Amino acid sequence: xxxxxxxxxxxxxxxEISHGKWLSLSQITYTDPTGKERTWEAVSRTTSxxxxxxxxxxxxxxxxxxxxxxxxxxxxxxxxKCYTLEFPAGLxxxxxxxxxxGLRELKEETGYIGTLKHESPVTCLDPGIGxxxxxxxxxxxxxxxxxxxxxxxxxxxxxxxxxxxxxxxxATAKTVN
Amino acid sequence: xxxxxxxxxxxxxxxEISHGKWLSLSQITYTDPTGKERTWEAVSRTTSxxxxxxxxxxxxxxxxxxxxxxxxxxxxxxxxKCYTLEFPAGLxxxxxxxxxxGLRELKEETGYIGTLKHESPVTCLDPGIGxxxxxxxxxxxxxxxxxxxxxxxxxxxxxxxxxxxxxxxxATAKTVN
Numbered sequence: 001x002x003x004x005x006x007x008x009x010x011x012x013x014x015x016e017i018s019h020g021k022w023l024s025l026s027q028i029t030y031t032d033p034t035g036k037e038r039t040w041e042a043v044s045r046t047t048s049x050x051x052x053x054x055x056x057x058x059x060x061x062x063x064x065x066x067x068x069x070x071x072x073x074x075x076x077x078x079x080x081k082c083y084t085l086e087f088p089a090g091l092x093x094x095x096x097x098x099x100x101x102g103l104r105e106l107k108e109e110t111g112y113i114g115t116l117k118h119e120s121p122v123t124c125l126d127p128g129i130g131x132x133x134x135x136x137x138x139x140x141x142x143x144x145x146x147x148x149x150x151x152x153x154x155x156x157x158x159x160x161x162x163x164x165x166x167x168x169x170x171a172t173a174k175t176v177n
Numbered sequence: 178x179x180x181x182x183x184x185x186x187x188x189x190x191x192x193e194i195s196h197g198k199w200l201s202l203s204q205i206t207y208t209d210p211t212g213k214e215r216t217w218e219a220v221s222r223t224t225s226x227x228x229x230x231x232x233x234x235x236x237x238x239x240x241x242x243x244x245x246x247x248x249x250x251x252x253x254x255x256x257x258k259c260y261t262l263e264f265p266a267g268l269x270x271x272x273x274x275x276x277x278x279g280l281r282e283l284k285e286e287t288g289y290i291g292t293l294k295h296e297s298p299v300t301c302l303d304p305g306i307g308x309x310x311x312x313x314x315x316x317x318x319x320x321x322x323x324x325x326x327x328x329x330x331x332x333x334x335x336x337x338x339x340x341x342x343x344x345x346x347x348a349t350a351k352t353v354n
Binding site for chain 1: 184186188194195197198199200201202204205207209210215217218219220221222231253254255256257258261263266301302303304305306307308309335337338
């Protein structure tokens with residue numbers, strides 16, 4: 001099916017309501033194709049550069065005679081006030097590509113050395129509330145090579161704990177739920 | 178693999194930096210298990226109620242002699258300053274369950290009447306920047322019944338346009354990219 005062309009929206013103004021250290025809140029005023037003026041509120045990262053903000057790494061751990069596992073991380077997320085299970089993820093440094101960042105974050109957060117399978121186009125995690133963007137990096141981990149036998153994460157000094165969690169792919173939904 | 182228990186984080190204070198009409202920006206101060214005080218910034222929806230904020234609907238359109246299709250919607254997203262392709266989604270009304278909301282949003286945004294296959298536990302779309310939560314609703318659409326032959330979306334009066342888009346599942350990644 002073809003995507004028929006939709007008419008243009010015109011941005012009218014972008015007003016920053018509040019500027020925090022890491023996040024800012026803005027009000028966007030725009031005109032829709034019927035000529036109606038509308039407003040929207042959006043959050044953005046103050047650390048945003050050109051390109052994408054972050055990566056999210058979908059990594060499969062493959063080992064001889066074991067079920068393939070999805071590699072997740074457990075960490076405390078202050079906005080959620082609890083520990084979460086997530087794909088390894090992180091912000092892209094100024095000098096990095098999305099893939100370099102993804103494999104670095106995977107190593108830092110789980111200890112595993114992965115190889116790239118696919119890098120997605122830039123996507124948005126929650127376009128209703130903000131324009132923070134992310135690449136999905138798909139990676140494979142050979143769990144039988146020496147460096148991946150006893151993986152140990154390498155978090156920065158004074159960084160809060162992150163724990164790697166291997167979810168058996170034959171029962172991932174059950175395990176995660 | 179067992180998830181070993183991680184120590185507790187203690188929330189210390191929650192300070193609202195800015196309160197918009199739909200979103201608010203806050204600073205959270207908390208103490209990590211080592212006793213170190215940390216701060217984090219988070220966005221939240223001012224419309225949040227108890228339970229989850231939103232639903233996201235993964236719906237498969239099934240028709241005789243046609244490839245199964247993933248049902249997506251194309252709409253303008255002011256924070257992204259462009260049109261996006263997304264799963265049908267929306268905010269849960271105060272008197273609704275997540276499933277009722279999911280099937281309502283699917284009908285409103287695409288015209289299709291779906292049946293529930295699965296409702297996920299509550300999840301968070303972007304836990305790094307906020308605590309806005311979402312249920313993933315998996316649905317199936319029988320595209321051969323009368324009411325689903327010529328689906329027509331029913332958007333509220335004056336709502337900006339949303340266009341349904343059927344992505345052939347044998348080539349979804351290619352189509353979407």
